[in-house]
Amino acid sequence: MNQIKVLLTGANGQLGQSITTLQANYTNITIIPQSSKELDITDRAQLINTLNKHKPSYLVNAAAYTNVDKAESDDNLAIIVNGTALEDLASECKKRAITLLHISTDYVFSGDQSTPYNPNDICNPINMYGKSKLIGEKLILNTNPDSFIIRTSWVFSEFKSNFVKTILKLTNEKNSISVVDDQIGRPTYASDLAKFILDFIINYKTFDIKNNIIHFANSGNCSWFDFSQKIIEYGHKLKLIHNIPYLQRAKTHHLNLKAQRPAYSVLNTADTEKVFNIKIRNWENALYETLNILADEYHYE
């Protein structure tokens, strides 16, 4: 089979590292990983050079400005990286017939709903990060309607910093931690998303895809508090945590965070599971696997 060349931007991020790690399982895919230093997606000349040099058939854009609170004051940069730069990305891909897969977020939704969000539900982001990501989605689909937008939520992994690793760290430093119980979402293991993306590249032409906006998240809903409870339970079982701390419930408005968060940002993945004929595993199972990997790394250190 011919090798499929996939250029990967944001390669040092959680998703980027998860995709490059999985490369070994996909002998017919060649990933060309580009860190932010190798390819700054806001630099059009650099983008053109990179595309001309590598001539990929696919571009997976895992690059993003992901600091939700900082985006409130650093809005210019967030809007460029997550928004306006993507018009160039989409048009340079279109010129070269490169299929663009772009990753977006549950934070494009307001959180006012109480039932899971479908891909075509109205987006009305309540923070700057969500606004910038929505600008990006729209520019991509207007410029290059053959692109795919894969929305995900609450991403965790063994890589970089993320909520799971923060809770493990806090738990080992404090006797008591407090976590909000009034935001509901779907935690997603970056490696499960990475596998979905690579399988998608191999198989999507064989599926009847009617919507270029696709939702992917591990199954099951929870609050950050519920998520923390499981991180602590499994972390203790796997000896990543030595003392179980007191876990206190908190409310978002008491935290005085710079950015607002949607109270309910559960993505509906029913269409994804139906169209691609997959069953997405639950987040607890995926969390246990991540913690197992972290425990192995920890015990070897």
Ligand SMILES: NC(=O)C1=CN([C@@H]2O[C@H](COP(=O)(O)OP(=O)(O)OC[C@H]3O[C@@H](n4cnc5c(N)ncnc54)[C@H](OP(=O)(O)O)[C@@H]3O)[C@@H](O)[C@H]2O)C=CC1
């Ligand atoms: N993390 C989450 O909870 C969620 C993430 N998403 C989306 O998933 C995608 C992947 O997120 P995730 O892997 O967690 O994010 P990370 O923050 O882990 O990684 C993002 C990567 O993008 C890179 N980057 C930032 N600016 C640029 C730029 N101008 N040019 C090139 N690269 C750049 C960063 O580089 P550097 O390391 O140099 O800063 C970083 O390596 C993003 O689109 C994000 O919006 C969606 C829902 C939830």
Ligand SMILES: Cc1cn([C@H]2C[C@H](O)[C@@H](COP(=O)(O)OP(=O)(O)O[C@H]3O[C@@H](C)C(=O)[C@@H](O)[C@H]3O)O2)c(=O)[nH]c1=O
């Ligand atoms: C560490 C910590 C966080 N929290 C709260 C703050 C916040 O509302 C929530 C989660 O913390 P985070 O910093 O991970 O939240 P946040 O940066 O909002 O996470 C989001 O990131 C972007 C990139 C996305 O796209 C979203 O899907 C989502 O994952 O938990 C506590 O209540 N106690 C704690 O000890």
